Amino acid sequence: MNTLTKKTLVITAALLTAALANAGDAKENFEKSCAKCHGTDGKGQTKMGQKLGIKDLTDAKVQEGFKDEEAFKAIKEGLKDKEDKTLMKAAEGLSDDEIKALVKYTRDFKK
Template identity: 40%
Template structure:
């Protein structure tokens, strides 16, 4: 019983740390253009006409693979969106995809 409790606690702590880590990656790598909330209401977001990631239509139109590809390889539609495959691990990129999915407008 005690081993099971320890395992559950370890998993909960790991999940919490992971959520904090992805938020830190977002703040360090994405926030300056996409904004804290993904709405791109930043100077760069407005200058580059960056899409609002919270829009249900955008969320529905983009697959996880599409989002992952843009983060990893950059955007073919906006050359300012550089590739992050050499600066982020595959796990960090996957975590960012999940983080972006949480931004979906209600």
């Protein structure tokens, strides 16, 4: 194996590890902060989810219904209904990068 190939392999491995670590964090954060409403599978079939009328995040139509920026804002600042009642609380203690990873994570529910 020549040096260039070795270097490429090392870099690829490092990138893969970083990507996997990121995915792990998003999963962890989702299960910790989001799953009680949205469900671990994103379908929202939880007690809270049913009460709040949460949409099924695995549904492509639901996914088309909001933009990445909207999802980001919803996670960062929370969501309110027309009567100013809180639907979804702002996420606490999450960095912008973690929120971005969560947006991606919610996107991945789509079948």
